[in-house]
Amino acid sequence: MQIKESSKIYDVIIVGSGAGGGMATKILSEAGLKVAVVEAGPFFDPADPEQMTQLKWPYESPRRGASTVRPFGDFDSAYGGWEIEGEPYTNGEDTDFKWFRSRMLGGRTNHWGRISLRFGPKDFKRKDQDGLGDNWPIGYEDVKPYYDKVDKLIGVFGTNEGLPNDPDGFFLPPPKPRLHELFYIKGARKSNIPVYPSRMSMLTKKINNERGVCFYCGQCSRACQVYADFSSGTCLIFPAQKSGGQIDLFVNCMVREVTTDDEGRATGVSYINKEDRKEYKLKGKIVVLAASACSSARILLNSKSSQHPNGLGNSSDIVGKYLHDSTGSSRVSFIPDLMNRKTYNEDGVGGMHVYTPWWLENEKLDFPRGYHIEMWGGLGMPGYGFGFNVNDFNKFFGLTVGGYGNDLRKDVKKYYGSTIGISGRGESVAQKSNYCEIDPTKVDEYGIPVLKFHYKWTDHEIKQVKHMHDTFEEIIHNMGGESLGKKPGEDENYGILAPGEIIHEVGTTRMGNDKKTSVVNSYQQMHDVKNVFIVDAGPFVSQADKNPTWTILALSWRTSDFIIEQLKQQNI
Template sequence: MDTPQIKKAPTVYDVAIVGSGAGGGMAAYTLAKAGAKVVLLEAGGYYDPADPKYITQLKWPWESPRRGASTEARSGGDFDAAWGGWEIEGEPYSTVAGTEFGWFRSRMLGGRTNHWGRISLRFGPDDFRRRSITGVGDDWPIAYEDMKPFYDKTDKLIGVFGTNLPDFPNEPDGFFLPPPKPRLHELMLRKAGKSIGIPVVPSRLSILTKPINNERGQCFYCHQCNRGCQAYADFSASSVLCIPAVKTGNVTLVNGAMAREVLTDPQTGLATGVSYVDKATLQEITVRAKAVMVAASTCESARLLLNSKSSRFPTGLANSSGVIGKYLNDSTGASRSGFVPALMDRKRYNEDGVGGMHVFTPWWLDNKKLDFPRGYHIEYGGGMGMPGYGFGGGIESLNGKIPGRDGQMKQAGGYGKGLKDDYRRFYGAYISMAGRGEPVPLESNYCEIDPTRVDKYGIPTLRFHYKWSDYEVKQAKHMQDTFEEIIHAMGGIALGSKPGPDSGHGYGLAAPGRIIHEVGTVRMGNDPQKSALNKFQQAHDVKNLFVVDAAPFPTQGDKNVTWTILAASMRASEYFIDQVKQKNI
């Protein structure tokens, strides 16, 4: 029993980490394994996909409480492991007139890694030196060689399937598990791509096709990775990093902790801890730490640092350069779908596979010969997966006649037996493709603190300024031309009208923020006047402050960023450990 007369001194942790996604989870895991005492602050709730309380995997569609409908708190529907979305009650944000940005927030242990596509691509050598190659944008302060050891460690720790691609030097070799075999539509995509000079190769996803340790199972091909895997066969920061880190006894996890401010010592300027609002009680609580690592996600991390003002840091913590919030950029995105008559009347069998694509197209062209400076990759969908609520079979999209069983042309759809017959015939005959590309970061695309609005916790909110440039619009046009070429090479029919310059943000280009790959608001660089962090993601102004999500990245890459977040966070964490041993921090 505690002695009432004696007041305990507050716990001072070695490190306070804000955010438990890819960056925060990897930092917590790396530091905990090294023996550091860590407090891990997560704004959302606890989540473990193997706990019966949270399992939605392998449930039938009709078990969905709202028949699969989404809500503000469950943007992907009842069964998707996404707690959060673009709009969260009590957590507003705004955009300046004439601009647009959708800010997705994940509110759960493990963050967005619970419901992402598991596409796990390394940045290649060219991705770190885009300005040197094209004269547009910026180079990173590091090269691929600096990151390679940590990509290698991440491959081995987490597991990723795929193959080495010797013909693509900007798709570096890795340590890959066997990839799953292509499904029928993917075989057809590969054949069509070969006929027109577009590569279609095995994809790289962080899903275990073979077990890599005794604590995780291997994929059993239910195609439901978005629901969270109770076998831990896919990668989520919650199951693979955070929960094992907590089990070491070195990590104190605090859920429902809405970070308000990184605290500093007024004399030294060093970080001393984090102030957060307990979402359940609305009380403000302080945790003390010898160092702070911010990994709240790109925009949330910028918000936290901009809100961390003091007489020593009047424009926000670590912001003497004035760049925090600037150079925000999200992946470009455009898509198209098609109907492939050769895939009609298929024999029924389990074609689920992994919860994502078995093949993809890496960037295959030379931008010097094009009218836009950055590339994109293509993600493919299709097959005979389990239908869910809202499955329409695509009949309405054909908008005309199709061949009947007797070979005669007939109107698709209708009602009764004829409608059911068409659904059966068309099931599995549709394919989709989506481009995910690299934008050029612009200083004019940024987030800032809204001077007039706070959220329900009393924390000032963000205001966004964002517009695509002509580079991204031209890239989207190229995507659409490529999609149609692939569909026609398959003998398919492209559905709907081809997106033109007035479609979306131009040629079907998605609105900024909708691809949810944003990077760049707390950029790293060698010049403290033009960057907030050094090459180890350590603040120039505050030596015991690190940012370990995607906010430090100077550029996006034509690849999904999660694998680079993981590797860079591991690199920063190991550097931190070394600096502590040398008594530099």
């Protein structure tokens, strides 16, 4: 097949436009570098009337907003999902890994929950506390200046609480708790479980002229038409373009491999254009991978040459290893005191106004690490399957509800807003035996070999999730509520979700000082190939009990500064 090669040479080629790729695009282009951004999905701008779904009613969808077109609802800004036609992946024996891919400019940042938590000092040095896994080669003090910069550039609401492992930051005013959150606060504090204002990247106050302020429509998963919430496109790439950055966007382009010269140095990337199905090559002095932890690993493993027979930068045989995702499980409760609520608009931000960070010490527990608690409920816009489950009310409470016509309308008004959900999101211990590799027998519709996953939860994670459910039951009891559904038991691994379902996968190109046991150094530069950097969550040594996005952003900024300095010194 003839491959068309561009004559233009970029200073930097960035693969992926999510959190890491967007930040690298902004910092590197504003430093005067010529940047190419290669994205596997289409262009997306939530302010474009042709793409805007914010403020549409569920009845404007023939499916009433059901999750049949997109995983979280028809209107959700997630072009992709766990299953994408023509883009399969496979699982090994006893593995049920769920791999979420977002195919659009800005990637997953268009529809995520925007929970924007810093890792704490302990999170970078977990082996020092429990002897499990490995420490990062960097500490909180190395990343703190960049967390501070990200807070100020993007905006995050919250409060400074002086918590040792949930560091303070530069926060905008948080929204007030809603009624269901007040119930949660009361129930949690009865058991000495702390509750604090959430830390989320929606603007509750004006920070610049490019972005609006949140108007509390509660639909952040649809991406914001006034750019009040953080998305990589609206907050990083678009501003970089407006400030004069030399940026060429290549959308709907699936990268096959990183190309190399006779010395094994990267020379650019090869990609398939989804529109004409032809292969093209871009030339670049530096390649920055930000395609997501598993996608970047796939690209590296497919980038084989005589200099890199095991995949690019994989002399350690570590690429793809130590894959891990957050643990997760949930319960939903019925709160009788919330029946027959007066209905009013309490939408708020798209997510929770309060949350519980990890509050216990592990010495008295039978599992390592910890989890934070998220919760939801209230009077948000109902869609298809909005939490009013007739069968549950009949089965668990003997309540005759539902039916048709006026009886159904009456019961919906009676019970709507009377359910509260609680979720745990916890840290798993990175295992070398959990990994992804290239499946030698299968390719996607573009002819690119696909990933095969191998993953099993350990007793550490299963016991942690058991503790989650014990905690949920206690809080629900304190709220005067009743759990909907049976508490999962040991035969169900206490309801732990499949790996990948929380969409926090990290660790496939881990960071370290020893090139025999890691893929990149402390600046996310590949040990084997000095002009290749990885700025997604692949370099994470451990996950923490926090969402990874804020750390991806901070580390990408740090790496971008390093690239600029190394170019000045002519080291790369």
